[in-house]
Amino acid sequence: MNLKVPEMITEEKLVMLYKQMWSIRFFEEKVDEFFAKGMIHGTTHLAVGQEASAAGACAVLEERDMITSTHRGHGHCIAKGAEVNGMMAELFGRTTGYCKGKGGSMHIADVDKGNLGANGIVGGGIPLAVGAALTSNMKNKGYVVLCFFGDGASNEGSFHEAVNLASVWNLPVVFICENNQYGMSGSVKEMVNIEHIADRASSYGIPGLSIDGNDIMEVMNTVDEAVKHARGGNGPTLIEAKTYRWKGHSKSDAKKYRTREEEKEWRDKDPIARLKEQLIAEGILTEAKARQLRDEAKREIEDSVEYAKNSPEPSLDTLMEDIYA
Numbered sequence: 001m002n003l004k005v006p007e008m009i010t011e012e013k014l015v016m017l018y019k020q021m022w023s024i025r026f027f028e029e030k031v032d033e034f035f036a037k038g039m040i041h042g043t044t045h046l047a048v049g050q051e052a053s054a055a056g057a058c059a060v061l062e063e064r065d066m067i068t069s070t071h072r073g074h075g076h077c078i079a080k081g082a083e084v085n086g087m088m089a090e091l092f093g094r095t096t097g098y099c100k101g102k103g104g105s106m107h108i109a110d111v112d113k114g115n116l117g118a119n120g121i122v123g124g125g126i127p128l129a130v131g132a133a134l135t136s137n138m139k140n141k142g143y144v145v146l147c148f149f150g151d152g153a154s155n156e157g158s159f160h161e162a163v164n165l166a167s168v169w170n171l172p173v174v175f176i177c178e179n180n181q182y183g184m185s186g187s188v189k190e191m192v193n194i195e196h197i198a199d200r201a202s203s204y205g206i207p208g209l210s211i212d213g214n215d216i217m218e219v220m221n222t223v224d225e226a227v228k229h230a231r232g233g234n235g236p237t238l239i240e241a242k243t244y245r246w247k248g249h250s251k252s253d254a255k256k257y258r259t260r261e262e263e264k265e266w267r268d269k270d271p272i273a274r275l276k277e278q279l280i281a282e283g284i285l286t287e288a289k290a291r292q293l294r295d296e297a298k299r300e301i302e303d304s305v306e307y308a309k310n311s312p313e314p315s316l317d318t319l320m321e322d323i324y325a
């Protein structure tokens, strides 16, 4: 294979990742559709356009490694091995969902698969990741924690406190900032006075790398190096994956703060189309096989909607269950 990829990334794995990125996209599109139809309640944040950072970063982890996620976490969940049926059922508020239908989008966790959970608190997952990494060291577990957060979260105190502590305690954590250019309606250009959020790493004496978050190859190679660095006892790395969310921040976002030209510019950098091109050029995929994988992913997500719709809603007498740990 001429593509430069980490050693654990086989051709089969690349094909699986291509399909997984479609699963993430179709999942988000279905959620968007059923939210608009009033069948999904609460709120949701969709990561269409950001599939490469979720899929690429999780692809180089070992099963024992952990992640912490964000309010925009469906892609992270799928990439860390969550079942789409349970995820969709959760969004539909059904008993077969990850939180028995009581948590919704921002509370999906899958501890067995090493997913410590989505988080409605911006920047809230960062100290959790550092705590989990401390546990890994204190109990000699050997796992690494991959911590996803956004550009907006990098302005929270929790980011600075947690990264500093991870640095001075030399903890096995990889911070991955998905810089999708906006925090709600605030452009990163107005919210941060440096060009690369990764430059903040120097304040904490750790490596900082700014990468193309829409290029899954670059994501895999960079995260793989950072994971090895962490597993080898050399402490944390801050990676900034530059990307873009195609859809609005959440429900009822008219996207008045950005231009249609800018949106088109980023749609042209579609991470899924890019991987497809690379795999076809390499002879790993054909157009027909690519279409087949895309269709399979679509069908699985459609099936997850059926599963969710056919699952029961929680009964009233379970209202007070599962509230306290």
Ligand SMILES: Cc1ncc(C[n+]2csc(CCOP(=O)(O)OP(=O)(O)O)c2C)c(N)n1
Residues within 6 Å of the ligand: 045, 071, 072, 120, 121, 122, 123, 149, 150, 151, 152, 153, 154, 180, 182, 183, 184, 249
């Ligand atoms: C502590 C906290 N402050 C504010 C909010 C409201 N809020 C939800 S998402 C969001 C924007 C976060 O931006 P970013 O970290 O860039 O993530 P993105 O939405 O772009 O994925 C804000 C301000 C919140 N949920 N938690």
Ligand SMILES: [Mg+2]
Residues within 6 Å of the ligand: 150, 151, 152, 178, 179, 180, 181, 182, 183, 184
């Ligand atoms: Mg953002």
